Amino acid sequence: MTTLTKLRPAPVIDETARLLTEHYVFPGIAEHLAGLLQRRLTEGAYDVEGAEELARLVTADLQSVNGDRHLSLKYHTDPVPPKQGAAALHAIRRDFDTSLGGAPRVELLDGGVAVLELAPMLFPLEWAAEPLSAALTLASRAQALIVDLRANRGGDPDTVAFVCSYLLDKRTHLNTMYWxxxxxxxxxxxxxxxxxxxxxxxxxxxxxxxxxxxxxxxxLAYDLQQLGRAVVVGERTRGGAHPREGWTVHPHLEATIPTGRAINPVSGTNWEGTGVQPDIPCAAADSLDHAHALALTHLAG
Incomplete structure (x- = not known):
């Protein structure tokens, strides 16, 4: 554990507050949160035993105003480089190497229905283009396709567009980021x-x-749903629509701060805070069986 002999909360809070006011997509909320962090620091709320506990407390305060789940102080067990964004890349490269590049499962079910699992995330396209292309090409001959995002925690918007390109017939406007x-x-x-x-x-x-x-x-789920291209089956998703950047503020701590907001061209809004609402609500554990049954019925019809 990183103790207070190695961790001084004040520099971490000062730098996090500075990054908030300079980069957070909502400047008014950024000013409010920066003041909240400084007040909590003065009150001694962050006088804790280690970096992991500090990350938990600061994250709770950062998300206390508007519930932005991309806004956090993230703890990393292993020390991470100081370069902007390096913490995230350091952590996810191991996941990429152990998940077949983010496509750990391609399976043909009964009736010509394929399942393609994309997990644990949609990795940077410069890494993921080759394995995703192979998996999507393999699934292309199926009569129906189920894309499993139940264990996917996010990733690269360019990779979203890449996957969508295999599932549409023409070039399509998917999303707009406003900075x-x-x-x-x-x-x-x-x-x-x-x-x-x-x-x-x-x-x-x-x-x-x-x-x-x-x-x-x-x-990915929202874009395909709004286009009328896919039926979403399962549970409401977590609700994080703001693209973020990461800054290392301590060898074990990364401040993740949204720098933009996504607007869908069909709905005119996004899934921030609300999550993606499934077309067919059911328990996530049952969703594959439900989707398979829907696909078989559709094909039989």
Missing amino acids: RDGERSEQSWSLPHVPGACFGGSKPLYVLSSGHTFSAAEE
């Missing part, structure tokens, strides 16, 4: 061409969700 300065926006579109074979935009498509499905995985 803090209010002057910049960035549209996300499916790609006109991808390596391998596409499942396409006409065969039955189902997406499995759970209370653990988060962030970019929610965007």
Whole structure:
């Protein structure tokens, strides 16, 4: 455990407050939260035994105003480099190497229905393009497809667009990111061409969700749902729609701060705080059976 002899809360809080006021997508809330952190520091609320406990307390305070689940002080067991974003990359590379690049399961069920699990996250596209292309190409010959996002905790919006490109017939506007300065926006579109074979935009498509499905995985489910391309089966997702950046503020602590907000071109809003609402609500553990039955019925019809 990192003790107070190695961890002084004040520099961590000062730097986190500074990053909030400079980068958080909602400047007014940033000022309020920065003041809250400084007040709690003065009160001695952060005089705890180690970095992990400090991360828990600060995260609870950061999320106490608007419930932004991307806003946190994240604890890392292993020391992480000081470079911006390095903490996240350091942590997820191991997951990439042990999950077949984020596509740990491709299986053909009865009736020509394929299951493609994307977990534990949608990894950076420069890593994930090859394994995802292989998995999606393999599933492309199925009569119906079930994309399992129940254990997916988020990832890269570019990877969302890449996956969608295999599931649509034409280039499609998926999402728009609006950044803090209010002057910049960035549209996300499916790609006109991808390596391998596409499942396409006409065969039955189902997406499995759970209370653990988060962030970019929610965007994948939400984009396909809003386009009328997929039926979402399972549980309401966690509700995190703000893209974030990460800054190392201590060798074991990363301040994760949303720098933008996502707006869907169909709904005109996003899933922040509400989660993605399933079309067919059921327990996550039962969702695969439900989706398979729906697919078989559709194909039989």
